Amino acid sequence: EAEVAQSPRYKITEKSQAVAFWCDPISGHATLYWYRQILGQGPELLVQFQDESVVDDSQLPKDRFSAERLKGVDSTLKIQPAELGDSAMYLCASSLTDRGRSTEAFFGQGTRLTVV
């Protein structure tokens, strides 16, 4: 069964350092999401891509976070510099888009980031 691949699974970094996460969505899925989830809370959308274009990055802290999906396939999320408050699970998800409607989102296993 096709899966969304994310790496690394776990990352410990010191504050002020740079960190990057990678996501490979399910083949053929045009929509890719990056979410941040703090323990005990719901997923918070950071950025949404439709193919290689950003559809929504209104909640992305652009002073330190950046995301790209250059060829409309895999994607990278970067944080520079990392802060203690960035410790969270970073989830990538992908979905088909059916006539403008969002469809079922498939999630990767996530990257657990700890900033020390």
Place this chain on the structure above:
Amino acid sequence: GQQVMQIPQYQHVQEGEDFTTYCNSSTTLSNIQWYKQRPGGHPVFLIQLVKSGEVKKQKRLTFQFGEAKKNSSLHITATQTTDVGTYFCAAGSNYQLIWGAGTKLIIKP
């Protein structure tokens, strides 16, 4: 921006009791999806509702979409320990998914 309110935040039940979580929006939704997240896991898709007044069942789970397409519910009959987790609704609006805060189902020992 558009928001989806999900209640309650937590629900403690004895095994065998029923569980219900509700999602409400102030605007008409294109569709609504439900996800389950087990402790330590990632959200897993359960179902999508598209039509006004739609009701779908998956074994002990019943999903409803309101007539005005502004609210939805998930009802679990006779909960089991395997039902433990957090249930999220996610409302579809154009290309976007707007997530509720989730309802955590806790089974009392």
